[in-house]
Amino acid sequence: MLHTLKMLVIAVAGLWLGLAGTYYAVERGEDGGVGTSFLFGAVKAGPWTGWPKSGTRDADPYARALYARNGETPLGITEGLSFLARADSSGAPLNPACDYVLSGAIPPARFWTLSAATPHGKPLPTSSNRNGFTSSELLRSADGGFEIQISASARPGNWLQVNGGQPFLLMLRLYDTALSANAYSVVAQAMPSIVKEHCR
Amino acid sequence: MRLKDPVGNAAFHTLPWIVGCLFIAGVVHIGSIFAMPRLAPQDAFARISTLAQPHKVVLLPATTPESGAPFDDPALAQGVCRYDLSQGPVRLRATLPPDALMLISFHARHGQIFYSMTDRSATHGKLDVLLVTRQQLDAVEANDPEDELPQDLRIIAPTQEGFLLFRALAEYPGELADARDRIQSLSCGLDKDAKP
Structure with a gap:
């Protein structure tokens, strides 16, 4: 009798643990996505992380579960990264x-966009209703370089507005890029840096 | 009869239970991860099914803080064409303006992207794609003239149902309406030439 009860408790505990693990893996947390950090096949380059395989036939089970749970449609590998x-x-x-x-x-x-989003991936609400930047809009300096100012208050030049009170993440999307799923090693030097200026 | 406890502590008795519990947890975790694409009630196909009838191009609502799927790009206009191949092959035809970014991806019922392309896949600005099942492809090929190559791109879908997702880039904020027009100019529907 005690044995059966013990077995039942173990079975329920195992079930609960297993489902809790699944929940933790696919539910994006308040800090902006516990889920994604668990996906296999992540490519890290400086502050940036990408998942080039998620848009292919070889997407891993965690990626598929996460996208199914959130209703996301990742980019196909030919479309971009x-x-x-x-x-x-x-x-x-x-x-x-x-x-x-x-x-x-x-x-x-061919084109890229940079945008600010909430930790849950929604476009960041801003007073100007602008929360992104495309490569076509970019103003370059005489030597071909560029700087994008990310700030809650207006800046001259390339300004990406964020919302002073709201946590955000940045998304960089490369459309029609020569980097393919096989080019896994995106070197950190090839990706833009994000440097903190002053804080309020 | 009870086994002798050589260590004389509780660990000897609880260890097998812990191992058993972790084993069950592992099986449940892996099973539920693999089942998720089939069971998730709010996946992309479910969302799109409520918005779009099959076999026509339907624009999706703009990506704003209030609407759209997570991690979508607000600079893109989006449209879909749902397909149900049990009714016959589906044809996508498009005339695409040069140097305006159009992304096209083919999604199976449970989230798998089985093909993707951009406007650069078009020849002389024209795109002609036939989406078929394996059996339909055999039937189509049987009707092909023997002395010429097929002029369309034929893609086999892994599931009978699914959707095509079109994304057009608005290079400047004011061009979102143009991007939506470019999506609406696509033609997607049951193939009229094909015999059922």
Whole structure:
């Protein structure tokens, strides 16, 4: 009798543990996505992380479960690659009270976009209703370089508005890029850096 | 009869139970991860099914803080064409303007992307794609003239149902309406030439 009861308790505990693990893996947490950090096949380059395999036939089971749970439609591998940053180049989490400068190289792509999103991946609500930037809009300096100011208050030049009070993450999407699923090693130098300026 | 407890502590008795519990947890975890694409009630196909009838191009709502799927790009206009191959092959035809980014991906029922392309896959700005099942492909090929190559791109879908997702880039914020027009100019529906 005691034995059966013990077995039942173990079975229920095992079931609960297993489902809790699944929940933890596919439910994006408040900090901006516990789930994604568990996916296999992540490519890290500086502050950026991408999942090039998620848009192929070889997407891993965790990626498939996560996308099914959230109703997401990742980019197919021929369409492009997307990268996500939750921290700056020093590794500190992006702080909505701080200004950042994004600069450096962007891997070759026909078009790219940079946008600010909430930790759950929704476009960040801003007073200007603008929360993204396309490669066509970018103003370059005379030497071909560029800087994008990420700030809650207006900046001259390339300004990506964020919302002072709301946590955000950055998404860089490379469309029609020469980087393929096989080019797994996106070197950190080829991706733009995100450097913290002053904080309020 | 009870086994002798050589260590004389509780660990000897509880260890097998812990191992058993972890084993069950592992099986449940892996099983539920693999089952998720089939069981998730709010996957992309479910979302799109409520918005779009099969075999026509339907624009999706703009990506704003209030609407759209997570991690979508607000600079893209999006449209879908649901397919149900049990009714016959589906044809996608498009005339695409040069140098305007159009992304096309083919999604199976349970989230798998089985093909993707951009406007650069078009020859002289024209795109002609036939989406078929394996059996339908055999029937189509049987009707092909023997002395010429087929002019369309034929893609086998792994599931009978699914959707095509079209994404057009608005290079500047004011061009979102143009991007939506480019999606609406696509033609997607049951193939009229094909015999059922």
